[in-house]
Amino acid sequence: MSQKNSDNKHEVGINNKKMVGKQSIAFENPPYIIAAASIAGKKEGEGPLGNLFDQVVEDSMFGQDNWEAAESELMKMTAQRALMKAELKNTDIRYLVGGDLLGQLIATSFGIAELNIPLFGVYGACSTMGEAMSLGAILVDGAYAKKVIAITSSHFAGAEKQFRFPLDYGNQRPYSASWTVTGSGAVILSDQKSQKKKEGEPDIVITGVTTGKIVDYGIKDSMNMGAAMAPAAFETIKQNFEDFNIKPDYYDKIITGDLGYVGKDILIDLLNEKNYDISKRHMDCGIEIYDQETQDTHAGGSGCGCSAITFCSYVLKQLKEGIWKRVLFVPTGALLSQVSFNEGNTVPGIAHGVMVEAR
Amino acid sequence: MEKQKSKISDVVREKNTTVRNQYYNQYVKQVTPTFSTVKNCVMAYIIGGAICVIGQGLTSFFLSRTGDMELSKAYTTLCLIFLSILSTGLGFYQKLAKYGGAGTLVPITGFANSVAAPAVEYKKEGQVFGIGCKVFTIAGPVILYGIFTSWVLGLIYYILKQIGIV
Numbered sequence: 001m002s003q004k005n006s007d008n009k010h011e012v013g014i015n016n017k018k019m020v021g022k023q024s025i026a027f028e029n030p031p032y033i034i035a036a037a038s039i040a041g042k043k044e045g046e047g048p049l050g051n052l053f054d055q056v057v058e059d060s061m062f063g064q065d066n067w068e069a070a071e072s073e074l075m076k077m078t079a080q081r082a083l084m085k086a087e088l089k090n091t092d093i094r095y096l097v098g099g100d101l102l103g104q105l106i107a108t109s110f111g112i113a114e115l116n117i118p119l120f121g122v123y124g125a126c127s128t129m130g131e132a133m134s135l136g137a138i139l140v141d142g143a144y145a146k147k148v149i150a151i152t153s154s155h156f157a158g159a160e161k162q163f164r165f166p167l168d169y170g171n172q173r174p175y176s177a178s179w180t181v182t183g184s185g186a187v188i189l190s191d192q193k194s195q196k197k198k199e200g201e202p203d204i205v206i207t208g209v210t211t212g213k214i215v216d217y218g219i220k221d222s223m224n225m226g227a228a229m230a231p232a233a234f235e236t237i238k239q240n241f242e243d244f245n246i247k248p249d250y251y252d253k254i255i256t257g258d259l260g261y262v263g264k265d266i267l268i269d270l271l272n273e274k275n276y277d278i279s280k281r282h283m284d285c286g287i288e289i290y291d292q293e294t295q296d297t298h299a300g301g302s303g304c305g306c307s308a309i310t311f312c313s314y315v316l317k318q319l320k321e322g323i324w325k326r327v328l329f330v331p332t333g334a335l336l337s338q339v340s341f342n343e344g345n346t347v348p349g350i351a352h353g354v355m356v357e358a359r
Numbered sequence: 360m361e362k363q364k365s366k367i368s369d370v371v372r373e374k375n376t377t378v379r380n381q382y383y384n385q386y387v388k389q390v391t392p393t394f395s396t397v398k399n400c401v402m403a404y405i406i407g408g409a410i411c412v413i414g415q416g417l418t419s420f421f422l423s424r425t426g427d428m429e430l431s432k433a434y435t436t437l438c439l440i441f442l443s444i445l446s447t448g449l450g451f452y453q454k455l456a457k458y459g460g461a462g463t464l465v466p467i468t469g470f471a472n473s474v475a476a477p478a479v480e481y482k483k484e485g486q487v488f489g490i491g492c493k494v495f496t497i498a499g500p501v502i503l504y505g506i507f508t509s510w511v512l513g514l515i516y517y518i519l520k521q522i523g524i525v
Contacts, residue, residue, distance in 0.1 A: 167479075171464075174393070175392040218379075262391050272367075273372075274371065
């Protein structure tokens with residue numbers, strides 16, 4: 001799968017300074033991903049990636065009284081799981097960078113309160129994992145922190161309630177609609193190599209990031225978020241190639257967050273127009289996470305948890321096993337609220353690129 | 360296929376944002392799968408029809424017992440609303456609506472569902488600010504504009520009556 005040709009040249013180019021091109025950073029001391037945790041809901045557990053998650057929780061209420069508390073509990077469980085896997089305590093973590101989809105980030109603030117870790121709450125809709133990992137990596141590379149947790153979550157019912165209709169309301173979901181993933185993923189970034197990794201397992205590092213701009217191609221249909229976000233993914237991926245002067249074959253996989261079936265085709269078409277063919281190495285977390293045939297999820301999965309749990313389970317596993325060497329992880333977000341939608345605004349998108357490498 | 364390809368290249372090449380967005384929206388429309396209207400209509404006919412058959416069955420039953428048509432209609436409405444709310448609470452109505460579409464939306468059961476579903480969802484936010492404020496989030500427009508339309512029609516009727524047309 002990996003194409004090796006003139007890659008060494010790029011690596012030298014990447015490492016000579018931190019600011020690269022217009023929108024990218026190449027880390028001088030690439031932060032290590034020393035641990036990751038992914039906890040998912042029942043439906044995600046029944047999907048193709050089900051057996052890769054650290055834990056699948058059947059109870060969609062997570063033992064709580066309401067959806068919001070359920071998501072907070074889910075996020076707390078995930079953060080604790082990541083700490084446990086890294087054999088660290090909460091006091092070992094300098095910062096937590098996290099976010100979710102609920103208004104005013106209540107899943108994050110109520111979820112991680114108990115952990116007592118200094119927090120940067122971030123919102124990038126479903127692109128939040130990319131944003132959290134980018135900022136976390138910047139903190140670690142800049143020596144502002146030795147260890148940082150980047151975490152996001154989403155919950156199907158909480159998101160439906162906030163952005164669409166009450167769960168039991170009878171309506172038809174269009175084919176372009178996606179299904180919000182119930183799940184939370186966390187990575188622990190560190191300036192030191194993992195002490196715990198198995199013999200022969202590579203180190204996983206974040207070598208660089210490309211931060212996305214808000215991209216608006218005038219889509220107004222909030223039920224077609226793939227189409228709204230595809231241009232943002234296109235711009236970020238294209239900028240990543242240009243900033244680092246690389247071609248798609250630099251990566252073994254280019255992994256978008258939750259474009260779904262509609263958005264995936266659009267992204268590939270858009271990049272083709274710029275003479276970048278990513279069709280063979282593209283993967284979308286929203287497509288991977290559910291079985292479209294049997295799980296009735298229409299365009300695929302979405303939500304902050306979608307890219308987060310896919311990255312923390314499947315993507316990291318492929319990197320650890322050496323199946324992929326380099327990936328560009330590009331979570332994508334649709335920046336809308338019910339108010340902006342009702343007021344007739346478009347649905348702008350954003351996408352954050354994170355370059356991850358096994359070495 | 361030729362047409363689609365030219366569209367996406369138009370999107371990428373277009374410098375004027377407004378025009379580009381128009382091209383993009385057209386292109387997206389082409390590549391987004393949609394429901395088959397015929398299939399939707401057939402399903403709505405079958406499921407909506409089935410709900411109406413149940414209603415007719417209830418009316419006939421009550422009529423045979425009471426002999427009073429008005430009373431039987433009222434009982435039927437009550438029963439249908441009860442069944443809709445019960446199946447909403449049990450999470451069944453949503454599943455039916457997935458296939459039934461307008462067939463589950465148009466009968467009175469659809470209206471009952473649109474009131475019961477927010478009641479279930481927002482109960483956690485309290486009796487006043489939860490259920491009280493949000494129970495009509497979906498049905499509200501129907502109630503408001505239903506009453507408003509009746510008022511307008513009433514007014515027209517009154518005027519026509521005064522000038523002796525009706």
